[in-house]
Structure formats: structure tokens, C-alpha cells
Amino acid sequence: MDALVTLGRTLGFSFAAGINLYATIAILGLASRYGWVALPSEYRVFDNSWIIGIALVLYVVEFFADKIPWLDSAWDAVHSAIRPLGGAFIAVSTVGDASPAAKVAAALLGGTVAASAHFTKAGTRVVANASPEPFSNWFLSLGEDVFVVGLGYLALQHPLVALGVTVAALATIAVFAAAIVRAVRRRFARARPATAG
Numbered sequence: 001m002d003a004l005v006t007l008g009r010t011l012g013f014s015f016a017a018g019i020n021l022y023a024t025i026a027i028l029g030l031a032s033r034y035g036w037v038a039l040p041s042e043y044r045v046f047d048n049s050w051i052i053g054i055a056l057v058l059y060v061v062e063f064f065a066d067k068i069p070w071l072d073s074a075w076d077a078v079h080s081a082i083r084p085l086g087g088a089f090i091a092v093s094t095v096g097d098a099s100p101a102a103k104v105a106a107a108l109l110g111g112t113v114a115a116s117a118h119f120t121k122a123g124t125r126v127v128a129n130a131s132p133e134p135f136s137n138w139f140l141s142l143g144e145d146v147f148v149v150g151l152g153y154l155a156l157q158h159p160l161v162a163l164g165v166t167v168a169a170l171a172t173i174a175v176f177a178a179a180i181v182r183a184v185r186r187r188f189a190r191a192r193p194a195t196a197g
Contacts, residue, residue, distance in 0.1 A: 004160060006040075006095070007159075007163055008166075012151050012152070012162030012165070013028065014087035014090055015170070016148045016151045016152055020144060022062055024090070026059055028152075032044055036156060042095070062075065063145070083115070084118060087110045087114020090110055117169070121144065
């Protein structure tokens with residue numbers, strides 16, 4: 001059961017980091033600092049005034065940057081390496097004094113989960129930016145903020161539920177990614193004969 005709780009927190013926080021790393025780190029730091037829930041000692045790495053302060057400031061910057069069409073995509077592009085690395089760091093932090101192999105496995109898992117969330121968010125935003133009205137961007141951004149805070153809460157208070165939510169989200173991403181790849185292949189397959197003629 002402890003392994004599932006750790007996995008739920010690891011995947012939940014890594015997925016949230018892929019969407020909004022700074023909100024995730026702020027939640028971890030504040031939860032550890034104020035004892036919102038009994039957390040393992042591994043989470044104390046986030047209980048630092050500088051880390052919490054920087055995360056909150058960057059979250060405020062991201063909150064506004066994320067609402068402006070195309071600026072949000074530029075922000076996402078800059079974070080294409082930062083969010084997955086943050087997810088990997090969070091995952092390694094949650095396993096504590098584990099073997100080097102376990103830490104590498106945690107980093108790979110956390111980084112992959114965060115990258116999946118990040119690239120899904122970034123791709124969705126590019127599509128939304130093609131729309132002439134700005135409101136879809138605002139709704140997406142606010143929805144992401146609520147999702148990250150909600151998933152952070154679940155990872156803290158109900159890690160098994162967070163595990164279920166994260167696995168369901170990853171499965172949904174995989175289904176949509178496969179559908180997009182098939183659609184692109186079909187489009188290129190149809191375009192080839194026309195080009196040849």
C-alpha cells in the first residue's frame with residue numbers, strides 16, 4: 001500500500017508539473033511548511049522560503065503569460081525542457097533514500113509523465129491560438145490552473161485517487177495521440193498520389 005501511495009503522489013505531482021511546474025512546487029512547499037498533511041521527510045526539500053517564494057512569483061508570472069494568445073505558446077516552448085526536468089526532480093525527491101537504480105527509474109518515469117502533460121498542453125494551446133477569439137485561451141488556462149491545484153490536493157490527501165486520475169489522463173493522451181498519428185498518416189497517404197500525378 002505504501003508503494004501505491006508513493007506512486008500516486010509521484011505520478012500526480014509529476015503530471016501536474018508538466019502543466020504548471022511552479023504551482024506544483026509551491027503546493028509541495030506550502031504543504032510541507034504548514035503541515036497540511038503528514039508527508040514523508042523527502043518532501044522537506046521543498047520546504048525552503050526561497051524555493052516557495054520563487055515558485056509563487058513564477059506562478060504569478062505564468063498565470064498572466066498563460067492567458068495571452070501566442071505568448072502562452074512562447075512560454076510553453078521555453079518550458080519544454082524545464083517542466084519535464086522539474087517532473088523528474090519531483091519524482092526523485094519522492095523516493096528519498098532509494099537505490100541509484102530506483103532514483104533513475106523515478107526520474108525517467110516522472111520526466112516522461114511531465115513531458116506527456118507538457119506537450120499535450122502546448123499542442124492544445126497552439127490549436128486554441130489559431131482561433132480568432134481570445135476566450136478559449138483564458139478558459140483553457142483557468143481550467144489548467146484548477147486541474148493542477150485539484151490534482152495537487154488529491155496527491156496530498158488522496159494519493160490513490162490521484163494515481164487513478166493520472167493514469168486516466170495518460171490513457172486519454174495516448175488515445176488522442178494515436179488518433180492524431182493515424183489521421184496524419186492518412187492525410188499524407190492521400191496526398192502522395194496527387195503529388196505524383
